[in-house]
Amino acid sequence: MSPLSTDTIQALSHVHAKPDNIRFQYGTAGFRTLGNILDSVLFRTGILAGLRSKKLDGQTIGVMVTASHNPEADNGVKLVDPYGEMLEASWEIYATKLANAPDLISALEDVIRDADIDLSKPSHVVYARDTRPSGPALVAALEDGLKVLNVDARDAGVTTTPILHYLVRAINTKGTKNSYGEDSEQGYFEKMTNAFKKLVAGRPPRDSLLIDCANGVGAKAAVELSEYLGDSLPITLENTDTTTPGVLNNMCGADFVKTTQKLPPSLANKLKPGQRGCSLDGDADRLMYFYLDERGQFRMLDGDKIATLVGSFIGELVKSAGLEDKIKVGSVQTAYANGASTKYLSERLPVRCVSTGVKHLHHAAENFDVGVYFEANGHGTVLFSPATTDRLREYQPSTPAQQTALEHLINLTLLINQAVGDALSDMLLVEVVLAHKNYTGIEWDSLYSDLPNRLVKVVVADRNAFQTEDAERRLVRPEGLQARIEELAHRYEGGRSFVRPSGTEDVVRVYAEAVIRTQADELAFRVAGLVYDTAGGDPARRPKEFL
Known part of the structure; x- marks a missing residue:
């Protein structure tokens, strides 16, 4: 094993000193906080990425510097494993340990020993950033970390998170039977658009899509x-x-559309009634569709709507190809999925509910031959198992209709970015389905009607006092609270409510839905009131809506 260059680490640690009294946590989104306090984290992440690559015999690891849908002042960094997937969960602990270690060298030695890393192995990393002003300085800190282990590093520049994930997978599968494509932005765009053009060939021309x-x-x-x-x-x-300071994700983007359920003000005079529109988020891994109805009212088509459209379409193609006995198509949702979408999908496909978080959805989707997953926030994709991809390649259809359906399925495997949720890839996927169905947003929206719902955040002293089971749909702690929530929900037609602790801050999130909007709101605030009282909140500070 080659020794660590302790002198270099010591010197660069002083340059990238860790702020006092701040604890960093690596979660589903990696590290994410104000960009101006992340310098030391990026330096240490560079070292960690090099170690991860060495552990995996020199396979290329990705590093993305982004805070996605967050405000411009925020930034963050996350690691991408060789197949374009999120960092293995066990390494999140190492990431957090290194980011907070007062003695970095000692912490590194612990990680190297614990993970059994051979420092003589090669290491390869590809990295990129979004457009945030803090990006260049943070990338410079990352590059210093990469130098510590003499990592063979490739700068992919300013690009989207999904493109970085694509590059990682393409680099690591190059020259294999599972080759994902050319490892360049050009390869990404060509693969996706060539498949799209084949899928919409012969279909009527589409009206303009506003993005x-x-x-x-x-x-x-x-x-x-x-x-x-x-x-x-x-x-x-x-x-x-x-380039203008402060405009990133400000009053626009997928998160704005989802949380406010209204059109970005900048589009007010640009989207015509009936025209399709969609919003990306700051790093282009979330997608939210919308349109204005004949009265000019805003109508949102979120991740649940995308999942139902795409899942049922792929299920129909599998059946048309004569493969329904050989390929199982399923959908994965979280408790936040609208109950109406779950009902619609369940009548067409197996549906599984998992805990909130992309890593849980992605893992569960891998258990289907074709797994469709979308969070309500618009992040999601479709996974075709390797065995399914082989089956499609080898299948001999017996009719022209089966042949056509088979070709569509094969092109979908090329159109969809299976490494990660990708707003641009998902957008083209939606457009393919709409073209095949000859749907506008109106017909798509009419497939089912969302149940009115409300999400409320309750500040608590200790979120760890709230423990859940059944994919976060039931509380087991504090004792007795779940029964009181169920008793409340039963008072409302179609009432459903669940409570889960935040993964990042001391708040508890309360979700409620019911057949009538006012009842969904009332249920949400009543359950929030129960949570507030149970958590020992100050009655004087109890929000008015809880009363």
């Missing part, structure tokens, strides 16, 4: 995408300003 780029890195990618698409899909790009 809200959230004033983020998705704007850059969408411009390139439009060049590759040509006439196959007319698109109009809005909110493409990546």
Whole structure:
């Protein structure tokens, strides 16, 4: 085993000193907080990425510097494992340990020993960032960390998170039977758009799609995408300003649309009634569709709507190809999925509910031959198992209709970014289904009606006092609270409510839905009141809506 360059680490640790009295936590989204306090974290993440690559015999690890849908002042960093998936959960502990270690060298030695890492192995890393002003300085700190282990590093520049995930998978599968594509942005765009053009060939021309780029890195990618698409899909790009301070994700983007359930103000006079529109988030891994009805009222088509559209379409294709006995299509949701979407999907596909978080959804989706997963926030994708991909490649259809359906399925495996949720890939997937069904947003929306719902956040002294089971749909602690929640929910038609602790802050999130909007709101606030009282909140500070 080659020794650590302790002198170099010591010197660079002083340059990238850890702030006092701040504890960093690596979670589902990696590290994420104010960009101006992340310098030491990026330096240490560079070292960790090198160690992860060495542990995996030199396979390329990805590093993405982004805070996604968060405000511009935030930033973050996450590692990407060789197949484009999220960092193995056991290594999240190492990431947190290194980020907070007062004695970095001692912590590194612990990680190297515990993970049994051979420092003589090669290490390869590819990294990228979004358009945040703090990005260049944080990348410089990351690069110093990479130098510590003499990592063979590749700078992918300013690009989307899904493209970085694509590059990681493409690099590591190059020259194998599971080759994911050319390891370049050009390879990404060509693979996706070539499949899209084949899938919509012969279909009536589509009306222009308006894309809200959230004033983020998705704007850059969408411009390139439009060049590759040509006439196959007319698109109009809005909110493409990546240089004016403060505009990133501000009053626009997928998170704004989902949380406020209204049109970004900048699109007020640009989206025509009936026209399809969609919003990306700041790093282009979330997607939210919408339209204005004939009265000019805003209508949102979120991740649940995307899952139902896509899942049922793929299920139909599998049946049309004569493969329903050989390929099992299933959908994965969390407790936040609207009950109406769950009912719609359950009548067509097996549906599984898992705990909140992309890593849980992705893992569960891998248990199906074709696994469809989308969070309500618009993050999701479709996974085709390797065995399914082989089966599609080898299958001999017996009719022209089966042949056509088979070709569509094969092209879908190329169109969909299976490494991670990808707003641009998902957008083209939605457009394919709409083209095949000849749907506008109106017909898509009418497949089922969402149950009115409300999400309320309750500040508590200790979120760890709240423990859940059954994919976070039932509370087991504090004792007795679940029964009181169920008793309340039964008072409302279609009433459903669950409570779960936040994974990142001392708050508890309360979700409620019912057939009538006012009842959904009332149920949410009544359950929030129960939580507030149970957590020992100050009655004088009890929000009015709880009363």
